[in-house]
Amino acid sequence: MMNQLRTKILSPQLFRAVAGVLIFLSFWYLLTEVLKLPRFKLIPDPVSVIKEWVSFDPMSGRSLFTKEYYIDIAYSVGRTMAAFTFATVLGVTLGLLMGWNRILYDFTFPLVEILRPMPPLSWIPLAVLILPGVEFAVVYVTFIAAFFATVLNTLLGVFSIDRNYFLAARCLGSKPKDIFFNVVVPGSLPFIFTGLQISMGIAWMSLVAGEIISGQRGLGYAIYEGYFLYQFPQVISYMFTLGILGYISSAAIRAVGRRLMAWEARRRGA
Amino acid sequence: MTTHDKIEGAISIRKVTKIYDPEGARVMAMKDCSFEMGAGEFTIIVGPSGCGKTTLLNAIAGFDTITSGEILLDGDTISSSLKQIKPNVDRMVVFQNGALFPWKTVIENITYGPVVQDRMKKSAAAELAKGMLHQVGLGEIGDKYPEELSSGVQRRVEILRALINQPKVVMLDEPFRGLDAVAKTVMHEFLMEVFCASPRTMFFITHDLDEAIFLGHKVVIMTTRPAQVKKIVPVALPWPREHHIMNSREYLELKQEVLEAVHEEAKKAFEAGERELA
Amino acid sequence: MKKMKKIFTVSTLRGLLSIILFVVLWQLVVFAKVPYLENLPYPKDVAVHGVEAVQSKTYWLNWEISLIRVFVGFIAAQVIGIPFGLAMGASKVFRDFTFSAFEMLRPVPPIAWIPLAILFWPTRELSIYFLVFVGAFFIVVINVLQGVSNISVSLKWAASSLGARPKDVFWKIMVPGSLPSIITGMTVGMGVTWNVLIAAEMIAGQGGLGRMTWEAYTNHNIPLIVVGMVSIGVAGYLCSMAIRWLGEQAMPWKKRF
Numbered sequence: 001m002m003n004q005l006r007t008k009i010l011s012p013q014l015f016r017a018v019a020g021v022l023i024f025l026s027f028w029y030l031l032t033e034v035l036k037l038p039r040f041k042l043i044p045d046p047v048s049v050i051k052e053w054v055s056f057d058p059m060s061g062r063s064l065f066t067k068e069y070y071i072d073i074a075y076s077v078g079r080t081m082a083a084f085t086f087a088t089v090l091g092v093t094l095g096l097l098m099g100w101n102r103i104l105y106d107f108t109f110p111l112v113e114i115l116r117p118m119p120p121l122s123w124i125p126l127a128v129l130i131l132p133g134v135e136f137a138v139v140y141v142t143f144i145a146a147f148f149a150t151v152l153n154t155l156l157g158v159f160s161i162d163r164n165y166f167l168a169a170r171c172l173g174s175k176p177k178d179i180f181f182n183v184v185v186p187g188s189l190p191f192i193f194t195g196l197q198i199s200m201g202i203a204w205m206s207l208v209a210g211e212i213i214s215g216q217r218g219l220g221y222a223i224y225e226g227y228f229l230y231q232f233p234q235v236i237s238y239m240f241t242l243g244i245l246g247y248i249s250s251a252a253i254r255a256v257g258r259r260l261m262a263w264e265a266r267r268r269g270a
Numbered sequence: 271m272t273t274h275d276k277i278e279g280a281i282s283i284r285k286v287t288k289i290y291d292p293e294g295a296r297v298m299a300m301k302d303c304s305f306e307m308g309a310g311e312f313t314i315i316v317g318p319s320g321c322g323k324t325t326l327l328n329a330i331a332g333f334d335t336i337t338s339g340e341i342l343l344d345g346d347t348i349s350s351s352l353k354q355i356k357p358n359v360d361r362m363v364v365f366q367n368g369a370l371f372p373w374k375t376v377i378e379n380i381t382y383g384p385v386v387q388d389r390m391k392k393s394a395a396a397e398l399a400k401g402m403l404h405q406v407g408l409g410e411i412g413d414k415y416p417e418e419l420s421s422g423v424q425r426r427v428e429i430l431r432a433l434i435n436q437p438k439v440v441m442l443d444e445p446f447r448g449l450d451a452v453a454k455t456v457m458h459e460f461l462m463e464v465f466c467a468s469p470r471t472m473f474f475i476t477h478d479l480d481e482a483i484f485l486g487h488k489v490v491i492m493t494t495r496p497a498q499v500k501k502i503v504p505v506a507l508p509w510p511r512e513h514h515i516m517n518s519r520e521y522l523e524l525k526q527e528v529l530e531a532v533h534e535e536a537k538k539a540f541e542a543g544e545r546e547l548a
Numbered sequence: 549m550k551k552m553k554k555i556f557t558v559s560t561l562r563g564l565l566s567i568i569l570f571v572v573l574w575q576l577v578v579f580a581k582v583p584y585l586e587n588l589p590y591p592k593d594v595a596v597h598g599v600e601a602v603q604s605k606t607y608w609l610n611w612e613i614s615l616i617r618v619f620v621g622f623i624a625a626q627v628i629g630i631p632f633g634l635a636m637g638a639s640k641v642f643r644d645f646t647f648s649a650f651e652m653l654r655p656v657p658p659i660a661w662i663p664l665a666i667l668f669w670p671t672r673e674l675s676i677y678f679l680v681f682v683g684a685f686f687i688v689v690i691n692v693l694q695g696v697s698n699i700s701v702s703l704k705w706a707a708s709s710l711g712a713r714p715k716d717v718f719w720k721i722m723v724p725g726s727l728p729s730i731i732t733g734m735t736v737g738m739g740v741t742w743n744v745l746i747a748a749e750m751i752a753g754q755g756g757l758g759r760m761t762w763e764a765y766t767n768h769n770i771p772l773i774v775v776g777m778v779s780i781g782v783a784g785y786l787c788s789m790a791i792r793w794l795g796e797q798a799m800p801w802k803k804r805f
Contacts, residue, residue, distance in 0.1 A: 016644030024649035042667045106562035111570055117788070118781035119743035122758065124750065125765030126774050130587045145743075164369035167333055170357040172383040172435065182382070185371035198736075202743070205657040209747035212662065220660065225752075227663030239660045246655035263373050263415040 017244035043139055044233040052233035054239075060231035062222060063240070072238075075218040077245065080207050083139045087146035087199060097156025101186050112151060120145030120206045128214045138218075145206035157188025179205035191262065193257035196252050204246045219245075248253020277310035278344050279360075279438030279471035281330065286339035287496075288325050299325040299497035302339070309344070309438075311352045312471040314482040317492030317500075317534055318539035324366075324474065326497065327441050330473065332357040343438065360433035361385060364442040368371040370428050371417055373495045376403070376410040379427060383435040395434075401431050406460060422453040433464060441473040455513060458484055464511050479532065483524050484511060491531045494539035560699025589771040597771040598778070607760070607779075614745060614756040617673075618737055622741050630730060633692025637726070638718055642692075650689065652805040654761060658744045676748045683744035686736035691736070695729025696722055730754045731795035739789055741786040757783060 025046045031037055032045040044052075055063045060069045098105045121142050127137040165187060169179050211220030219238050226235040258265050274490050284304050290297040299322040307313045308479055329349050339351040347353040357363075370379050380402065381395035390398070406426060416424050425445055432440055437467050446457050458481065465472065476482055477540035482489045489503045505524060507515055514522050577585045601607040636643040652757030661682050665675035699722060707717050749758030 013644050016641070017648035019702055020645040021652065023645070024652070039670070041665065059750055103562065106559045107566040107569075110563035110566055114567070114781075118777050119739075119746045119784060121743050121747045121750070122761060122777045122780045124747075126770070126777065129765065129768075129770060129773070130584055132584060149684045162367075162369070162776040164365045165371060167331075167357070167363065168371075169361050169364060169371035169382075170333075171331065171359070171361070171388040172431070173359045175386075178386045182371070182374075184388070186371070189373070201655075202740075204655075204745065205659055205666040205740070206300065208657045209743075209751075212659065213747070213750055222658055223663055227666070230666065232663075235663050239656045239664070240652075242657055242660050243652070246657065250655075261373070261419065261662045266415050266418055 013116035019252070023195060042223045042232065043113050048232045049233045049236045052231075058234070060226055060229070062234050064233075069241075071114060072222045073241065073245070076207060076211065076220065076242075078204055078216065079135075079139050079211075080134075080142060080249070082206070083142035084146050084200060084203050087143050087150055087203070088196060091147045091150030091195075091199070092154050094194075096158060096180070096184055096188065098151070099155050099158025099188065100180055106187040112148065116148045116152070120148075120202065121209045124210060126211050134216060135213050138207065138215050141210040142203050146203040147200035149202055150192075150195050153198065154188055154192050157191025157195070158184055160191055161187035189261050190259075193253065193261070196253050196257075200249050200253060201246065204242065208242065275522065277471075280309040280340040280344055281307040281471060281473070282340075283307075283326070283330075284340045284342070286326070286341060287337045288322070288329065288334075289337045294525050298496040300336075301490075301498055303320060303498050303510070304339075304496065305490055305502060307471055307473065309471055312472040312485055312487045313474065313540065314463065314486035314489045315475045315492060316477065316489060316528070317497065318494045318532075318536050319477075321492050321495050321535075321539065322497030323492060324443055327363065327443055327473065327475060330439070331441060332443050333363075337435050339406070343407065344405055353417075353460060355475055359383060359435045360438045361439040362435060362440050364425075364428050364440065364445050366443040368416075368421070368424050368428055370424055370431070372415065372417050375415055376414050376419070376427050379435065380431045381417065383431065387435075396404050397428070399434065403427075403433065406463070410502055410534060420453075422449055422457060425457060426450070428463070429464065431466075437470065439471040441475075443475045444472075444477065447477070454478075454481065458513075461485065462510050467538060479525055479528055480516060483507075483511070483521060483528065484516065491535070494535050495544060503528050503531075572786070586763060587770065589774060593771040594774045594778075597769075598775045601772070601775050601779075610755055610757050610760045611779070611783065614749070614758065614780075617676050617680055617749075617756065618738075618741055618745055618787060620653055621677045621745075622684050622738065624677065624681045625684035626734070627738065628681075629688030629733075630692055631688040634696060634722065634726065635720075636689070637695050637696025638710075649744060650686075650745055654686045654690070659747050662748065666752060666800025672752055672754060674744070675751060679744050679748045681739045687737040687747050688730070688733045691729045692726055695726030695733075698729070699725035728795075729792065731798065732786075734791045734794070735788060738787050739784065742780065743788070746780060 208220035211218040380399040384390040669675040746758035749756040764772035
């Protein structure tokens with residue numbers, strides 16, 4: 001009984017979550033600053049990372065209070081969004097049409113299956129050589145990564161729709177167009193949004209690689225530059241920045257999904 | 271609701287045979303199955319599981335083809351080995367596990383048919399749907415999503431979604447399966463009410479013999495696979511019916527008759543299943 | 549029941565046709581000098597370079613190097629990730645303490661770890677193993693955790709009422725119950741792993757299929773770039789097949805469907 005009371009007041013879950021992060025940080029600090037284990041000599045400790053991150057006059061010239069930081073973010077976010085938007089528009093459309101039309105499916109699915117196993121990042125050299133300018137190459141690589149994940153999940157979404165919905169729709173006098181917009185599209189939305197979450201994750205990952213290898217500016221490039229310029233605290237603060245941005249973008253996708261799929265939310269609420 | 275001057279929707283099933291051929295394994299689902307359903311008649315189909323009742327429904331609805339024989343609606347062939355008329359609003363299906371679109375509200379579901387057929391404006395259809403819901407005491411649920419409702423209410427909404435289209439034939443594939451006894455009673459009264467308000471041909475598949483005799487003008491008992499008509503039991507109880515008739519002598523005798531026929535087929539089906547496994 | 553598998557259905561014919569059309573289109577695009585795409589090599593050149601590569605010893609050495617890297621990093625991720633995920637699923641206290649830190653690191657793209665990995669690990673090879681590990685680790689843990697929490701409570705109760713001790717519940721219910729998710733995690737993880745490996749090899753590697761493709765790029769040998777891409781695709785595909793096979797072996801009860 002006493003425990004129950006304490007549960008309500010102290011919420012051990014929150015306490016443990018905060019404690020977990022603190023333990024992680026102190027462990028990190030211990031390894032780098034206190035014990036100074038040989039392999040950790042070059043790894044910056046959490047205090048210097050945070051100091052650098054919030055400094056008004058950072059060593060690397062990149063912190064929360066510099067313009068540079070936000071320019072890097074703007075580049076990366078802009079590239080990711082451009083690629084993600086293209087990938088979503090094209091991928092969802094193609095996926096829906098493939099799931100809806102058997103002939104289109106037969107013709108396109110083998111190609112998708114052949115091109116899909118190639119990791120998006122293996123496209124980098126070709127993209128750099130063929131596309132006009134590095135900017136296109138980075139966006140293209142990010143696009144490819146997101147595209148296949150979206151097509152496949154959309155397709156799975158269409159296939160997941162109960163056959164009875166199609167029969168009922170036909171029975172009620174639907175033309176093919178009506179079935180597409182009233183059954184295929186809403187029925188595959190849950191899978192589409194799962195796919196968008198995955199594609200967003202892969203997009204960020206590929207963006208970083210693209211920026212490191214071929215880019216100018218952007219967070220990925222800045223991480224690599226920081227490494228060459230011995231600005232290791234900045235390397236880590238940028239890693240976390242990428243993590244935060246990745247987290248925000250998938251939270252945004254979830255929020256949009258909840259809005260579009262009111263029926264799912266209400267079911268959960270009920 | 272408008273009432274027809276003349277009730278349409280007479281269905282003749284003539285020597286219908288259906289053979290499925292998935293990957294070379296020939297399965298005969300129906301063989302020379304024949305019977306008649308009069309216009310405005312409430313016909314109940316019972317038979318062992320997997321005997322081909324749903325196959326027949328799919329053939330009448332136009333979801334599936336037949337191998338030979340003929341199905342006629344008011345004298346016109348709607349399905350034969352040569353032609354198959356696509357699903358249409360004159361033949362409505364209420365599905366076994368329910369097929370209300372989960373992403374549409376109750377009103378959007380009910381009005382889907384008239385709107386998509388360009389028969390009605392969205393707002394007029396919504397008014398009509400609200401009226402229908404109100405009539406059956408479900409006036410409050412119009413803006414809810416199906417999955418917020420109990421399955422009994424979902425079924426009633428699905429039946430209204432079918433009826434708003436004024437179909438000649440309504441086909442229900444075990445629509446009340448999985449509902450508890452109380453909910454079923456409510457459903458039967460509901461169905462009785464809407465049927466009396468505007469009678470039309472009903473094709474109703476069930477496993478529940480009480481339901482069969484309580485609702486039907488006649489009960490068609492199918493044999494085990496391949497499905498054929500084993501016996502047709504006419505139910506001459508007066509309409510509209512109320513639940514206390516289930517205690518009447520007439521009712522109990524009918525039930526006994528149907529039960530014996532079904533039991534015989536169920537035993538055959540069970541033995542056939544044993545053979546198949548062996 | 550008899551089952552006859554038809555090989556030449558309309559679908560497979562359409563599939564073959566589409567692949568042929570793809571190659572023809574590729575040829576045409578280069579031949580007609582479509583802007584930008586004209587820089588692509590002809591399919592024939594790629595085939596010639598491909599045949600040449602297959603006959604050389606270094607090509608297969610690169611395969612070996614890449615496969616070993618994937619293998620080591622991936623196995624390490626499973627060996628550490630699966631018990632970690634199971635522990636998180638089994639103990640609420642452990643999950644509460646670790647999940648926040650885990651969630652702090654998980655959204656960081658694996659490739660962003662490259663500089664730190666190089667700084668930390670004494671050899672390049674070890675840092676590549678580590679990057680591959682990071683690529684698979686978070687996915688494995690999340691999937692195992694999901695798998696454990698999807699196991700229905702009634703299964704655990706049933707086991708307990710049959711006299712199973714907590715230890716038995718863990719080994720007989722939680723572990724096999726989360727197997728499907730573990731395999732899903734492995735499948736997804738394998739895809740990410742190859743992606744990370746290729747980037748790591750291009751940026752920091754010596755040898756390997758990714759490096760081979762990168763060197764083809766620096767030498768401006770475009771047909772060889774395409775050969776490299778195709779090789780990587782094939783390698784990744786084979787690894788995914790291997791996981792699928794493993795999944796079928798590990799979960800005989802799933803095959804019945």
